[in-house]
Amino acid sequence: MSAHEQYRDDLALYAVGALSSEESARLELHLAECSTCREELNSLSEAAAQIALAVEPTVPSAHFRAELMARLEEQRSVAVAPRDVRLPVAGRQYQRRRAWFWAPALATLAFALAFVAVWRQNRTLTGENRDLAARLATSRQTLDRAGELIRALTAPDAQHVSLVAAGAKVQPEAKVVYSSRQHSLVLLADHLNPLPAHKIYELWLLPANGSPALPAGTFKPDDRGSAALVLSQLGDGVAAKGFAVTVENEPGSAVPTMPIVLSGTT
Amino acid sequence: MTQQLSNDASIVARLLDGDKEGFVRLYDEYAGLIYGVALRVLRNAAAAEDVVQEVFLQLWRNPTSFDPKRGRLAPWLAVITRHRAVDSLRKLKFEVDSSETPLSDPQASHASVHCSAESDRAKRLMAQLPAEQRQVLELAFLDGLTHVEIAARVSQPLGTVKSRIRLGLLSLRKGLSA
Numbered sequence: 001m002s003a004h005e006q007y008r009d010d011l012a013l014y015a016v017g018a019l020s021s022e023e024s025a026r027l028e029l030h031l032a033e034c035s036t037c038r039e040e041l042n043s044l045s046e047a048a049a050q051i052a053l054a055v056e057p058t059v060p061s062a063h064f065r066a067e068l069m070a071r072l073e074e075q076r077s078v079a080v081a082p083r084d085v086r087l088p089v090a091g092r093q094y095q096r097r098r099a100w101f102w103a104p105a106l107a108t109l110a111f112a113l114a115f116v117a118v119w120r121q122n123r124t125l126t127g128e129n130r131d132l133a134a135r136l137a138t139s140r141q142t143l144d145r146a147g148e149l150i151r152a153l154t155a156p157d158a159q160h161v162s163l164v165a166a167g168a169k170v171q172p173e174a175k176v177v178y179s180s181r182q183h184s185l186v187l188l189a190d191h192l193n194p195l196p197a198h199k200i201y202e203l204w205l206l207p208a209n210g211s212p213a214l215p216a217g218t219f220k221p222d223d224r225g226s227a228a229l230v231l232s233q234l235g236d237g238v239a240a241k242g243f244a245v246t247v248e249n250e251p252g253s254a255v256p257t258m259p260i261v262l263s264g265t266t
Numbered sequence: 267m268t269q270q271l272s273n274d275a276s277i278v279a280r281l282l283d284g285d286k287e288g289f290v291r292l293y294d295e296y297a298g299l300i301y302g303v304a305l306r307v308l309r310n311a312a313a314a315e316d317v318v319q320e321v322f323l324q325l326w327r328n329p330t331s332f333d334p335k336r337g338r339l340a341p342w343l344a345v346i347t348r349h350r351a352v353d354s355l356r357k358l359k360f361e362v363d364s365s366e367t368p369l370s371d372p373q374a375s376h377a378s379v380h381c382s383a384e385s386d387r388a389k390r391l392m393a394q395l396p397a398e399q400r401q402v403l404e405l406a407f408l409d410g411l412t413h414v415e416i417a418a419r420v421s422q423p424l425g426t427v428k429s430r431i432r433l434g435l436l437s438l439r440k441g442l443s444a
Contacts, residue, residue: 012435019413051392053341
């Protein structure tokens with residue numbers, strides 16, 4: 001069974017890491033629900049690994065090797081210290097000879113130490129679990145609320161109603177809510193003109209520092225001229241002085257093509 | 267392949283036991299592959315060494331991050347190294363100095379037996395691809411470019427770049443199953 005036709009190219013691009021973060025996020029939403037596309041992606045990823053495997057191997061310097069091994073010792077001594085503790089040979093023999101004498105006391109001491117260690121670890125873990133559970137619950141609530149909002153915005157039967165001054169002529173319009181800190185953007189558009197074949201509306205972020213416009217997602221209106229775009233991982237937190245919409249060839253362009261059909265400043 | 271699976275599984279088992287000898291063997295077998303990939307992506311020896319260290323220490327601290335049932339160790343190491351190197355490339359955004367790292371280093375020695383067997387097959391598969399497919403695959407996977415950036419770099423329409431990437435991957439996949 002083949003993957004969904006409309007995701008065919010994107011799966012290959014995703015496998016080699018060639019999608020933008022927004023495009024990846026959109027595909028991941030689909031992957032979360034589609035086992036066929038996940039399987040296709042797995043096999044394409046295995047093929048993509050060949051690109052890296054074909055790189056000429058280069059052995060790092062002996063100095064680097066020695067440093068890494070030393071680093072390993074440090075990590076090991078922290079991580080598995082009790083297992084690594086070894087007495088000098090003479091000491092070990094002495095300990096074996098006298099072991100019967102000290103055995104009960106050592107056993108009691110060992111049990112007490114182990115008990116304290118387990119109790120402390122348990123107490124820490126319990127605290128961490130409680131903390132994690134609380135954070136998880138908060139995250140779930142936030143996620144549920146975000147999910148409800150996105151479902152409401154993008155539902156096929158969602159009614160977009162624009163209120164204008166009585167008697168005013170209805171014009172294409174869009175509203176953008178953007179948070180550079182949250183890397184998130186919501187666009188709601190209405191009364192958009194239908195697009196010619198193989199064309200798409202593209203949103204552009206106009207950076208506050210005056211650098212060139214950045215692509216911020218593409219969208220197509222439904223048969224009522226409405227569209228919604230929700231991006232949760234947009235760019236590098238660039239501050240915006242405004243947004244603009246152009247019509248581009250599918251699947252979108254890296255630079256805007258004039259004319260601008262909608263624009264607005266913050 | 268079954269032999270390989272058991273080799274990979276035994277490496278993980280040795281690391282789980284905290285077996286330093288096992289780690290040293292792992293390093294000697296795969297360091298060439300990992301450093302080679304990191305160096306190709308980053309083109310900077312110090313940054314590539316940082317990636318190599320991260321990859322090996324990750325395996326040492328958490329050997330079960332590799333699951334032998336889900337694939338072989340060499341491709342897995344190559345891919346996680348590539349991901350870390352590309353992340354590092356994007357974060358650091360340092361000046362690429364292609365003169366610092368000769369891509370065909372005359373001092374480079376091949377990694378040992380089964381790693382180089384995998385590497386040889388991958389080289390053969392890549393060499394069989396049309397040059398334009400190989401180019402876009404490398405620009406994406408090893409230079410960390412998006413399809414839009416690749417289109418600009420090779421002065422080709424996006425659609426052409428997408429189809430070259432897809433066709434290239436399909437050929438590699440076919441070669442793997444042959």
